[in-house]
Amino acid sequence: MTVMRDQVVRQLVQVEAKANDNGLxxxxxxxxNQLPCTFWNTVAERMMAITPPDRKTAMETALVNCAYExxxxxxxxIITSPEFExxxxxMVTEGAKDxxxxxxxxxxxxxxxxxxxxxxxxxxxxxxxxxxxYEADSGGEGRRAYMIRGVSAAFMxxxxxxxxxxxxxxxxxxxxxGIEAGDQFGEFAVSKK
Amino acid sequence: xxxxxxxIPPEMVEGLQGSLATTNIVDLLQFLNASGKTGExxxxxxxxxxxxxxxxxxxxxxxxxxxxxxxxEALVAILGWTSGAFHFYESVLSxxxxxxxxxxxxxxxxxxxxxxxxKNGQLGHKATSERxxxxxxxxxxxxxxxxxxxxxxxxxxxxxxxxxxxxxxxAGGGAALSLDDLGAALANAINGIEEMxxxxxxxxxxxxxVEYGRAVIMCRPIGDAIIAxxxxxxxxxxxxxxxxxxxxxxxxxxF
Numbered sequence: 140m141t142v143m144r145d146q147v148v149r150q151l152v153q154v155e156a157k158a159n160d161n162g163l164x165x166x167x168x169x170x171x172n173q174l175p176c177t178f179w180n181t182v183a184e185r186m187m188a189i190t191p192p193d194r195k196t197a198m199e200t201a202l203v204n205c206a207y208e209x210x211x212x213x214x215x216x217i218i219t220s221p222e223f224e225x226x227x228x229x230m231v232t233e234g235a236k237d238x239x240x241x242x243x244x245x246x247x248x249x250x251x252x253x254x255x256x257x258x259x260x261x262x263x264x265x266x267x268x269x270x271x272x273y274e275a276d277s278g279g280e281g282r283r284a285y286m287i288r289g290v291s292a293a294f295m296x297x298x299x300x301x302x303x304x305x306x307x308x309x310x311x312x313x314x315x316x317g318i319e320a321g322d323q324f325g326e327f328a329v330s331k332k
Numbered sequence: 333x334x335x336x337x338x339x340i341p342p343e344m345v346e347g348l349q350g351s352l353a354t355t356n357i358v359d360l361l362q363f364l365n366a367s368g369k370t371g372e373x374x375x376x377x378x379x380x381x382x383x384x385x386x387x388x389x390x391x392x393x394x395x396x397x398x399x400x401x402x403x404x405e406a407l408v409a410i411l412g413w414t415s416g417a418f419h420f421y422e423s424v425l426s427x428x429x430x431x432x433x434x435x436x437x438x439x440x441x442x443x444x445x446x447x448x449x450x451k452n453g454q455l456g457h458k459a460t461s462e463r464x465x466x467x468x469x470x471x472x473x474x475x476x477x478x479x480x481x482x483x484x485x486x487x488x489x490x491x492x493x494x495x496x497x498x499x500x501x502x503a504g505g506g507a508a509l510s511l512d513d514l515g516a517a518l519a520n521a522i523n524g525i526e527e528m529x530x531x532x533x534x535x536x537x538x539x540x541x542v543e544y545g546r547a548v549i550m551c552r553p554i555g556d557a558i559i560a561x562x563x564x565x566x567x568x569x570x571x572x573x574x575x576x577x578x579x580x581x582x583x584x585x586x587f
Contacts, residue, residue, distance in 0.1 A: 140523055141519075143497055143516070143519060143520060144497045144515075144516065145512075145516035145520075240496040243498070256498065257586075258555060258557075259556065323475065
């Protein structure tokens with residue numbers, strides 16, 4: 140037995156996503172907002188557009204880091220939440236690898252990116268593919284799935300680096316393919332720094 | 333009835349004949365099986381000084397002999413022949429009966445044994461030589477390999493699924509096929525099968541064939557994922573398995 144995505148998704152869609160007075164949805168030990176995808180895409184698009192050519196790489200790194208920081212802390216909240224405990228943990232038989240599978244199932248169920256693990260070398264590297272993700276609809280040039288890229292490095296650290304909160308800056312993530320760049324799918328290579 | 337004497341020039345001998353470079357033995361045997369032929373298939377590799385004889389009765393394999401090998405061992409040996417010539421002599425009767433399985437099953441078993449030996453290195457050179465392309469791994473993507481798999485006659489779709497049911501990649505199938513549902517169903521089925529294997533304390537799952545009427549789904553582990561190949565005609569499973577094998581071996585490098 141391993142984590143079955145369809146079962147995780149089926150259980151998670153039953154979770155009530157109701158915002159509190161501040162417009163935030165408390166679920167999975169974290170507070171989630173509900174903003175249109177175009178909002179996030181526009182933020183990244185404009186940030187890149189106003190950045191001079193010689194600073195674009197630095198801006199790209201900054202955008203990836205936003206997702207990475209968020210993914211590390213939010214990801215920890217998610218995998219230690221009662222919801223994850225009841226929906227995913229009963230199916231975990233392969234340790235960290237299964238926790239990662241569960242994390243990507245949650246990622247998919249919440250509509251961030253329909254993504255999953257292609258290949259994993261435990262504690263060493265991981266390849267992620269995303270077949271549908273909101274950043275694929277963003278404007279701009281080149282590969283620009285900053286969110287999945289950052290979050291993938293964070294998830295890998297939560298699974299294999301030093302225990303939270305000391306595992307940061309252990310892994311890096313590169314985007315090797317992107318729907319937004321004309322590929323069939325997005326692909327992300329996570330490896331040790 | 334005796335096979336025509338060698339004094340008759342080959343070009344004058346009637347019957348099915350040709351080169352093993354343009355067809356392969358599995359194709360040939362499946363054709364003779366489907367045609368319900370009775371006779372002797374003679375395979376020759378003059379350069380290597382090798383000869384093999386395969387006997388069929390009403391399409392059923394009854395005897396295979398090659399050098400000192402007979403029966404299943406001989407069948408496994410000749411599956412690797414990719415050059416030489418063949419000639420089918422109709423109505424020649426078999427001197428022996430060394431094949432105990434029905435033809436399709438015998439072919440599948442021979443391919444399975446061949447796979448096993450290739451994995452153990454005994455036929456490693458063959459697996460390489462049978463690749464449809466010598467493109468280096470570095471420039472070849474899993475998408476390329478899946479597209480090649482789709483060109484195997486009889487294959488209508490190929491899907492690579494993670495152990496968790498994530499559909500990693502697919503080719504063919506058309507819009508009618510719900511890949512997500514197929515991925516989830518496959519992963520759940522394989523999980524059940526692996527649990528059964530664990531309970532029975534047998535080795536890890538290697539192949540799964542599911543027949544639905546005439547259609548068949550063939551599944552095999554590739555790295556940490558599973559490949560599922562769908563074919564609407566189960567009678568072609570032997571040849572599909574044979575031709576798909578090197579491609580599936582290639583795919584295992586990606587997942």
